């Protein structure tokens with residue numbers, strides 16, 4: 001590993017390159033008009049640097065690509081399934097494993113077995129599809145992340161932690177019989193990629209035991225979380241990343257994982273279940289077949305299972321994680337040096353820009369972070385995503401726009417895909433916008449879909 005006083009050189013060299021092109025300003029304007037000012041509707045060829053998501057957008061290693069050639073595409077009993085099963089047992093310590101096509105597939109299989117109609121699922125902060133699957137299963141999602149998560153300037157090191165007092169109060173108030181289970185998301189994506197401490201997880205386990213509630217992990221970014229624990233949590237620095245991961249998973253009854261993040265693959269997911277969960281495993285297996293596919297592939301090709309088995313080991317390497325987390329942090333620092341308000345500390349997979357504060361002249365009803373997304377693309381060909389008022393949608397009862405406290409733009413960094421020079425380009429785009437940010441105008445809906453409006457909406461300038 002390169003010592004910290006040296007520039008953080010990528011811990012890999014590049015064997016294959018994928019050309020990307022920056023369209024002219026005129027071409028970008030036309031593309032964005034066609035897309036209804038919604039970057040989701042751009043063609044990827046129209047994007048220069050794509051920071052829409054870190055999900056399924058990373059680069060695989062030569063070792064993973066070699067694994068692709070060893071794909072066993074047998075419908076039943078693929079050898080890659082057994083390889084992956086062995087890896088899941090080794091890394092997470094769970095004897096029971098089911099593959100799924102991606103994270104939400106795992107949620108769809110597992111949640112209806114855990115949720116009873118009208119009951120609560122308490123989380124630090126649920127991801128959107130997770131919340132949707134809780135609701136589809138008849139449950140009610142509740143977020144009880146500690147309050148520092150909502151303060152962008154708080155440097156609290158574990159802003160993904162559950163508010164333990166609020167958790168106890170909630171259970172006491174609603175009654176333990178009205179709660180289906182507890183779900184800890186590591187790292188907390190909707191809270192800005194902020195980590196959960198091991199100590200907090202231990203406390204949540206104690207409470208889960210006291211009230212006899214199942215405790216699960218939504219573990220899309222489990223390795224990034226473990227790295228933060230090692231670097232930031234007292235008493236953890238001498239443990240290895242695999243040890244910390246093991247400890248975390250040992251505190252839960254099972255997990256759902258989107259492998260598109262820390263699995264270092266482009267598609268895939270899984271369910272893992274602890275030893276005591278054999279009955280749940282048997283029931284999940286029955287649901288897996290009609291929903292995802294036979295038990296030894298669950299929506300994944302044999303070759304993809306092999307790539308995942310290898311990715312799950314690579315992601316735990318400390319020099320990889322140091323570079324990964326370091327790259328996101330360096331981008332955050334560069335933006336701060338220019339004076340751009342961002343969430344602190346910088347999260348594991350993304351930098352969150354406070355659009356509402358930076359473009360304070362745009363009222364929240366005119367979607368400042370969406371306006372910023374549009375401007376960023378026009379200025380530089382960079383695609384980012386709004387995580388704010390548009391995403392929050394409307395109150396189903398009043399029909400009014402929900403006005404979330406935070407209105408942010410997410411710059412999500414794919415794994416092993418872009419270099420620090422790309423990140424410098426991103427920072428430069430912000431510097432140029434900063435000089436004339438007061439000229440940026442807000443937007444309104446030209447077309448507003450009824451559900452999940454952010455994906456397909458069209459906008460017009462105010």
Ligand code: F0G
Pocket residue numbers: 052053054055102103104105127129130185189218220258259260268269
């Ligand atoms: N849980 C978390 C914490 C996630 O971040 C995601 C996806 C999922 C579950 C669902 O997994 O996409 O494989 O079905 N997050 C992506 C994102 C889409 O952009 O943050 P999936």
